[in-house]
Amino acid sequence: MIKPNIFTFATKELSQDAFIFWLLDHANPKYKGVDSSIKNCALALIQRFFDLENKLMPTEIIEFELSKQVEGIDILLKINDYYIVVEDKTSSGTHGDQLKRYKDIALKKAHNVNENVLAIYFKTYDQSSYSKEIEEGFKIFSREQLISILNSYTNITSDIFNDFKEHINSIENEVNAFITKQEWNHQNWIGFFKYLQQEFGTGEWGYVSNKNGGFMGFWWCFNDIESCCYYLQLENNQLVIKLNYGNDPEKSPYRKKLNEYFQSEAVKRELHYDKLSRLGSGITATVFANRDYIIVDPKTKLIVLDETISLIGKYVQMVKEADLSFKILS
Template sequence: MKPNIFDFATKELSQDAFLTWLLNWADPSNSDIDPKLHDCASEFVKELIKRKIPEFNEEITVVIAGRQWENIDIWVEVNNQYLLIIEDKTNTQRHSDQLLNYKKFATDWCIDNNYKEPICIYIKTGNESMASLNGVRKEGFYIYNRPDIVALLNSHPEIQNNIFNDFKLRINRLENENHLFKEKKIRDWVSSDWQGFFQLLEQEMEIADWKFVNNPNKGFWCAILDWAEWGIFPVYIQLEQAKLCFKISTHPDDLDFHNDISQAEIRDQFHHKLMEMARENDYKEIKRPGRFGNGKYMTVAVVEPQDWLGNEEDSINIQEIIRKLNLYKTFLSEVRLKKITTV
């Protein structure tokens, strides 16, 4: 495979540069230099505007795009009346109030310069959970994700520009890698497979969230299937990659009010109640963990990978997995109905 510049320039700043470069090709002054690239760039600009203004059909007369303006990754001025601000993400997520701050700055600038309301775009070429992206939408940003970019670039096979085609090859490879888990043996799964799997789960069933958990052991991908209280304590099912865990939180931030019960005591109570009901419902695969922790998020029971995900030498049966996960969610809901004895 020939060397691809974007296999070496993998940082968000490199992606910022490519997107800004492509957006500038939308200006009509570039139409004679490379008409095909200009057409793709114009389509890109229109798609971004239509995220906020679906009926947009104006002729594009002026496009100016740049980077790093008041910490905004990419800005675009269109027809001297539209301002687009773009938060460009690969594998990171928004933090603190950055999106709200960018939107406020852009709104004030548009008022001062007699522009229409800003169009705020969140471009994501990595993977991010629906729960996280819904938070982005609530802050007034419109999502333009990797499948959107793949569809745009692939719709222009006639373009011969090397920069364009290198980026297109890499983004297509990332998208394809995201779906390989469907055919691979479970034992061969890597980070992209767990992300793709959790994305599929959230499309096929209701889950609370999924994300990467960093820890001293290099971290892991996890999915929280549900989250609800048992007494005052949140109890939930968490997929820690191939391990299914029934867990309880005693973190002060998760509790509605102060409690005097010890972590070990509440952990043991929940464990005994859950195991008692597992026996009553003939869930023999729900077992005591190898050891009990004593932190703020504690595992009280586990289901081994072969009992819910499948044998490591096989590929997955997604419908059977979803059936089992929904059964465990229903079971945990029934456990929550059993009152805690001491608070």
């Protein structure tokens, strides 16, 4: 049955904070008459936090203290001697040294016993890379992990719980809908790029703004040549090879040399390319392009994923095997 969902309208991080706070509070032993299924779900969530930190969760909760916005920390949960920092994010990311500060605050409260501090980066929308968060000592709790916990509880009748579960599942479904939709939105492109990250084991993605309206991009396969760098980039439906030459006039001839080289290589490898009307200027320049690399089924107009991945892989191989010696660039 289709019905209104409050989280369709309550999309801010504070609304998500409130749900997490509400759910975790069900694990508080002071509540005797709460829904046992919601309590079990809360305990399963806390257990997952301990699992991520490779620590044993106390078998009995003696002390339970749940606080919000403690010196900027979204959620701070104290269970016995343990302090759990939960930094909750939807579509935004971290900034500055906030995570390091939050962990230091918890460490101080734990009397500098690092074993008693858990730092969780709770992320319900997608992020290209978590290297910064991991480097700063946080464990990643993703939307997929949250869904696996929430979906385990099918007999809960709470509208709050079920609305949030439906909301989180709808995000996941939309991200993965690139295989069933002809026209892609922002979330669908993220789903496709996440798939590419898994297939190629590398790459980062994000929205790139420009004077033409911007695009969703995916970039990887970086290669250095002298003080320049060339790499592969997907710009929505277009596959390009970019050259970062710092807008150095002395290196501007590289644009034409790389354009000629990769077009010649594409012919040898029987790979399609589109001629560029001009070679761009600026810090980076496009030196090669295939303006429609996505292979679609002629009947359904949907992406043929395995063939598209195979085709992209051939361009990856061309870039990796490029023989750009000084003779070519002279």
